[in-house]
Amino acid sequence: MRFNIRALSEEGVVSLSLDAANIEEARDRALKQGLTVLKVRGESRLLQRRRGFPLLLFSQELLALLRAGLGLIEALETLADKQSEGESRSVIANILEQLNEGRTLSHALEQMPQHFPPIYIAAVRASERTSDLPEALARFVAFQSQVDLVRSKVVSACIYPIVLLLVGGTVTLFLLGYVVPKFSVIYSDMGAEMPFLSRMLVNWGGVVAEHGLATVIVIAALIAVSVMSLRRPALRERIGRWLWSVPAIGRNLRVYQLARFYRTVGMLLRGGVPVLQAITMASGLLSAALRPGAERAAANVRTGLSLSQSMEDAGLTTPVALRMLRVGERSGNMGEMMERAAAFHDEEMARWVDWTTRLFEPLLMVFIGLIIGLVVVLLYMPIFDLAGNLG
Numbered sequence: 152m153r154f155n156i157r158a159l160s161e162e163g164v165v166s167l168s169l170d171a172a173n174i175e176e177a178r179d180r181a182l183k184q185g186l187t188v189l190k191v192r193g194e195s196r197l198l199q200r201r202r203g204f205p206l207l208l209f210s211q212e213l214l215a216l217l218r219a220g221l222g223l224i225e226a227l228e229t230l231a232d233k234q235s236e237g238e239s240r241s242v243i244a245n246i247l248e249q250l251n252e253g254r255t256l257s258h259a260l261e262q263m264p265q266h267f268p269p270i271y272i273a274a275v276r277a278s279e280r281t282s283d284l285p286e287a288l289a290r291f292v293a294f295q296s297q298v299d300l301v302r303s304k305v306v307s308a309c310i311y312p313i314v315l316l317l318v319g320g321t322v323t324l325f326l327l328g329y330v331v332p333k334f335s336v337i338y339s340d341m342g343a344e345m346p347f348l349s350r351m352l353v354n355w356g357g358v359v360a361e362h363g364l365a366t367v368i369v370i371a372a373l374i375a376v377s378v379m380s381l382r383r384p385a386l387r388e389r390i391g392r393w394l395w396s397v398p399a400i401g402r403n404l405r406v407y408q409l410a411r412f413y414r415t416v417g418m419l420l421r422g423g424v425p426v427l428q429a430i431t432m433a434s435g436l437l438s439a440a441l442r443p444g445a446e447r448a449a450a451n452v453r454t455g456l457s458l459s460q461s462m463e464d465a466g467l468t469t470p471v472a473l474r475m476l477r478v479g480e481r482s483g484n485m486g487e488m489m490e491r492a493a494a495f496h497d498e499e500m501a502r503w504v505d506w507t508t509r510l511f512e513p514l515l516m517v518f519i520g521l522i523i524g525l526v527v528v529l530l531y532m533p534i535f536d537l538a539g540n541l542g
Contacts, residue, residue: 158186204242204266207295214288223284224250242266255279269432270415277423287422294418298411301497308508312515319519326526328363331356334530345533352529395440403503404438409467410496411436412445417489426485427452441467458485471495 154177174191181188209230216226227247234240242263249259257276260267271291278287335353338345345353359366380386395401412433419429427449434445444465451461459476462468468476472492479488 155192156181156186156188157190158188204238206266206268206271207292207299209239209243210288210292210295214285214292217285217288223256256284269435270419273419273424273428273432274422277419281423290418290422294414297414297494297497301407301410301500304501304504308504311508311512315512315515315519319522322523323526324359324366326523326530327352327356328359328366331526331530332360338533346529349529349532352526391438392440395438403500405441406469406496407500408437408441409469409472410493410500412441412467413472413489413496414493417486417493420486420489422486426458469496 154174156177158181177191178188181191212230212233213226216229217223221229224247227243227250231240231243231247234243245263246256246259249262250256255276257272257279260272260275274287274291275284278284331353335356338353381390395404415433415436416426416429419432420426424432430445430449430452434442434449437445444467448458448461448465448467451464452458456464457480459468459473459480462476463473469492472489472495475488475492475495476485479485482488
């Protein structure tokens with residue numbers, strides 16, 4: 152956790168930010184720097200997320216420096232000098248402090264689990280046995296870049312529909328709150344009898360016009376409540392179970408989960424992590440529906456079954472992945488084959504997302520157009536009736 156500390160130094164009152172497990176540890180670290188602690192306060196989770204440590208960028212820069220011939224400590228000192236202040240400099244300084252005390256890099260990373268995930272630490276620990284840290288960093292950079300690429304495709308596919316919904320909702324509110332009341336005044340002056348649906352529309356428009364600010368506040372509150380509700384793990388799990396029950400969506404969600412699982416296990420195996428440890432660590436990336444399968448696969452491997460047979464029995468394979476796993480077992484190159492299976496299914500997912508987006512966007516536009524068109528037609532129905540009576 153991140154703590155903000157106000158302390159007294161030889162130069163006067165200073166403020167600094169430290170990572171520590173609790174307030175006492177943060178206070179002790181400040182005292183070791185020769186400071187007199189005045190106040191210690193934990194940083195909010197929201198601020199910590201906003202100022203999160205850029206793990207991918209850190210790995211890329213450290214890899215470049217190591218490949219340029221710098222030693223590990225010298226490379227970290229270079230990265231620390233590059234950072235003027237803030238989260239990154241504090242994290243790197245903490246790592247350097249641990250290394251200068253004689254501890255390993257993996258041990259130093261373990262002290263900051265909020266910045267370094269277990270998969271990253273396991274890859275670094277495996278590389279320490281083979282003295283091949285640059286290769287481990289290169290594998291993680293490739294792994295994380297591919298994961299981010301798939302995630303960005305999914306996010307990009309969601310942006311346009313959200314924009315369409317916002318624009319459609321804004322236009323509908325404008326019609327109800329501004330245009331409909333103008334027409335209602337005309338109809339009331341004419342004294343013409345209105346159809347039932349048109350009368351309902353005019354009444355709704357009057358409510359929106361009279362309570363415009365309250366309407367906006369209610370809509371904003373509903374959006375805020377929805378966003379806060381979606382952050383609750385129980386609700387997300389319930390929505391996830393519902394999505395998994397939809398045949399077309401559930402199958403592709405399963406493929407996406409398995410592809411991420413294959414890529415993670417493959418990266419760890421290529422880094423020298425034992426297969427049981429790799430499966431156990433990567434199982435945390437799976438959804439609740441697939442996680443028992445990973446535990447069953449690990450138990451099967453522990454009893455002596457091959458990895459391909461264990462994962463097939465646990466329901467963690469696709470026809471393509473199963474054949475690739477068998478080839479990997481025969482060639483002794485299981486890690487690479489799992490990464491190839493992940494790449495195959497990532498491309499499959501990208502094609503499905505693209506196809507779904509191409510289908511969903513026109514349907515959404517038609518839906519929004521129908522709603523706006525219905526408002527306009529109901530608005531003009533009294534005029535049509537009046538024109539028919541005059542005719």
